Amino acid sequence: MAITLKKLRYTHAENLHLPADPTEWLLSLHGPTVIDMQGHITNRTRVVSVLVHGNEPSGFIAVHRFLQSKITPMTNVRFVICSVEAAQQQPVFTNRYVDDVHDLNRCFNLNKDDAAVTQRAGSILQAINEVKAEAVIDMHNTSGTSPSFCVATRIDMQVQALASFFCQTMMYTRLSLGSLMEQNFNCPIVTVECGGAKDQQAHEMAYQGVHEFLMADNLFAGHHYMLVDIVEHPLRLELDPKTKMVFADKNDPDADVTLVSDIEQHNMGITRADCLIGWSNIGCAPFTVRNEAGEVQSDSIIYCKDGQILTRHKLRIFMATTNHRIALNDCLFYAFCEDLQAGVSSGA
Template sequence: MGGVGLELHRFHHIPEGLLEVSVDALDTVLPGPSLIYLKGQKETPLFVSTLLHGNETTGFYAMQRLLKKYQQKQTPLPRSLLLFVGNVSAAVKGVRHLPEQRDYNRIWSGGSSAEHRLAAEVVDAATSYSLFATIDIHNNTGKNPLYGCINSLEPAYKQLATLFSQTIVYFVTPSEVFSMAFAKYCPSVTIECGQSGVDENTSYLSQYIDLCLNKEGFEKASSLIKTPYDLYHTVARVKLPPECTLGFGSKEIDKDISFIKTIDDLNFSDLQAGALIGWCHNDEMRLSVIDEDGRERGSEYFSYADGEIRTVKPIIPSMFTKDIEVIHQDCLGYMMERME
C-alpha cells in the first residue's frame, strides 16, 4: 500500500496452469491481480470477477470448470470472456484481504490508494470493450440462500440475477462495490454463492456463467421475465462498537452483547416486531443501525428492556453472521424490506 504500485497483469490467453492450480498456490500461476481476455464467437464480452475477497473461492473454481469444459470440447467460447482475478496474495493466504490491504470490493468509486488505482485501471481496461454484462462472484459467512444483488431495477439487471436465483437483493450502499461501478455500463450483478470455504455450488455456478455466455440479450420489460422472483431492498447495515465483547447464547453473561445461537438462521426470514435476537449486559453498548443516507437509526429497530434485545418493527435480516472477526471488521449484517 502507500506509495507501492499494484500492477494489473493482462493476458490474451489462458495462463499456463490456471485451470489446474488450487487457490492456495495461485501466485505460482498469476503474479498478482490479473485481467484475462479470451475471444469467443460473439464479440461483446461477459465480464466475470472473482476473488475480490481472497477467501471466497467458488467463483474461481467455477471458472476453471467452465474453461476446462470448452477446452476439452475443443470449441470456442460462445461469447468473449473477460475474467478478473482480484486479490491473489490474499487468496493464497485464504483471507478476505491482508491486514495492510484495502478491501477489494470497496475500491470501485474512486480514491488515491494503490488499490483504488488498480480498480480504476480495471474499469478503464474493461470498458474499452463494449461489455455484454458483468458478474462479480462472492461467498458469505452466514447461512444465506444463493442470491444475486443488483444496483439498478432495470429489467435486464433483474433478469441477469434471476438466471442465477429467484432471490434478488437491490442495494445502493455500500456504493464502493464492483457491481455498482459497472452498473453504469451494462447489466451487472453480484452473486452470493453460499458459504465461503465450502464450494458446494461450483458446478451450479459454472452452469449459470455458461448460460450467460450463451445468451443473446436481455428482456426490455420486467413483465417479460419468465421466472418468478422475490425482490428485497437493503435499507440499513447493523454494526457494533469496536470495543463491544460478543458471544452467542443466553449463558454468555460476561459478554457485553450475546446474540441468540441461531442468529444466522434468521437470514431472509420475516421477523415480526418483538422478536428476540439477543441479550445486552452492558447498557453502554447498543447495536448501530446505519441507513442508506448514513443516519443512525438504532432506536427505531431495537429495544433493550430487561436486558433483552428485541426488534421494534418487522424486518428481514440478511448476511447476519456468527463470525466475530467479520462482525467487527465489517458488520453483523443487513436489514431488508420486501419490494414489489
Template structure:
C-alpha cells in the same frame, strides 16, 4: 496460444485464451501459479460483444474461482467474448489459501472502486476499472460468497428487467440498495447492467456448483439481459438497512451471554438468513450500553435504532417483523464490515 503480459501500471497480469496445460490440476494449484491480480480474456463466437465477470475480490470467497477454473479447463467457447477479473489474488494466496478476506494491513478491495483509489487495493481497483472502460462490456457480474452459511442472492443498485434477468441466471432473490460503499457493483452507474452474486457459504459445495452453472448460462446464451429467459421469478427486496457495531463495541457468539460483551448473538443465528423474525423472537442479548453499540445505516445515513430494535429484559428483539440476511458469525467481519442487513418482512424498506 497463451499470452502473458504485464500492464503498463505493473498492477495486473493477463491471460489470453489459457489452455488446460497452464491451469494446473486444481483451482488451488492454479491460484498458486498466479502472481498478481489477473485479467483473463476468452474469445467468443461473436467477437463484437463482451461480457465481464469479476471474482475473488475477497480472498476467502472461492466459488467464483472454482467455477472459472472448471469452466476454463473444459474449454468452452462462449457465445460472446468473456473478460474475467481476479482481484484478491494476494490475500487468497496467503497460507492457508483462501482463508483471508483481505491483507492484514490492507483494505477491503470491494470498497475501493471509487476515488481517490488509495493504497495497493485502490491501484488494483483503478486498473480493473480501466480494463472495463476499455472493453465496454454489455454487462458485469461480481461473484462472491456470503460471509456465513445461507441461501444465494444477488445485490444491485438498479432494479430493472436487465438486472433481474442477470440475477435469474444464478438465484431468485435480488437486493436493491441505494447505499454506496465503493463496491464494484456501483459500476452500474456507468449504464452497464451490473449485479453482485452471493453464491452461499464459502465452504458449501452447493455454492460452488451454483457459481459454475450460472457462469455456464452467462457465457453460453446469446441474450442474458431479457427476462423472457429467466430461470426463476425474482423476489426483490428494497433498500435494506445495514446494521453495524460502533467501533468500540464488543461482540461474542455464544448460546447465552457471558457478561463480557456489549452484544451476544447465538452461534446458529445464520439460520435466520432470509427468514422472517417477528417482534416476539429474540435475536440475541444486549449489554449494559444498550442499543448505543449499534448503528442502522439506511441510504447512507444513520437511523434511530429504536425504530429497528427493542430491548426487553436484556434481550434484543425486532421492533417489527423483519427479514434479515448476510448474517455473519465471524466476529472479525462483524466488527470490520457489518452484522447483517434487514428489510421489512414484506421486502420493503424499514425506513
C-alpha cells in the same frame, strides 16, 4: 502484515497453465489476473469479476471449471481475478483483504487515502471499462451460511434478466459503499452472493450461472428471462467496532454484547418480531441502524429488554455472520422490514 500489491497481469485463456485443482491454480498465479477468452461472437464482451474478497472462492472455482471445460463462450469474455494475494495467504480462501486492512470493495470510488489499494481498484475499473462490456457479473460469497441472492443498484428488466441466471431473489439497494457494482460501466451489473464460502452448493450454483451467462446468445431474452423476487430498502445493522463482542449460546458477563451463536440461521427465512438474537450488558448503545442513504434510522429494528437483544419487527435478514471481524468492521447483517416500508416511497 501488509503485502506488496502487484499490478494486473493480462493473459489469454489459450496461454494458461491450468492445473486440475482450483487451489493449485490459485497458488500458481503471480498476482491479480485478467484472462481474455474469445467467443463465437467477437464484437461483444461480457465480464466476470471474482475474488474481490479473498475469502469468497465460489466465483473463482466456477471460472476455473469453465476454463477447464474448454467450451467456447457465445461472446468474448474477460475474467478479472482481483485479490489473488489475499486468497493465497494460508489457509487459502480465508483472508478477506489484500493488505489485511482495506476492503477492496469499499475502494472503487477511488477516494481512499491509501494509494496502493486505490490503484488496485482503479486498475480493475480500467480492465472492465476498456472492453466496453455488454454486462458485468461480480461474484461473491455471503459472510455466513445463506441461500444465494443477487444485489443491484438498478431494478430495470436488463438487471433482472442477469440476476435470473443465478437465483430468484434480488436485493435492490441505494446504499453507497464504494463497491464495484455501484460503478458506471454503461451496461447492467449485478453482484451475485453465491451462498456460504464452504458450501458445495454455492460453488455449483456459481458454475451453472456462469455457464448459462456466458453461453446465452441474448442475455436479455430467452428461456432464462423471468422476473425475480425484489427486496427493496435494506437496512444495515452496524456494531461499534470498539465493542467487546462474542458469539455464544448464553450471555457472557465479561462481554459488552453476546450474539447468539446460530445467528446465521436467520438468513434462511423470516425472523419473527421479539426474537432473541443476543444479550447486551450495555443496552443498545453499540448498535446503529442505517438506511440506504447512510443515515441513522430513527426507528431501530432491535431493542433491549432485561439484558436481551430482541427484534422489534418481523425481518427478512440477509448476510448475518458469525465472522467476528466482519460483524465489527462492516455490519452484523442487512434486513428488510416490511413494517417500515409504509413510510418509504419506492421512488425515493
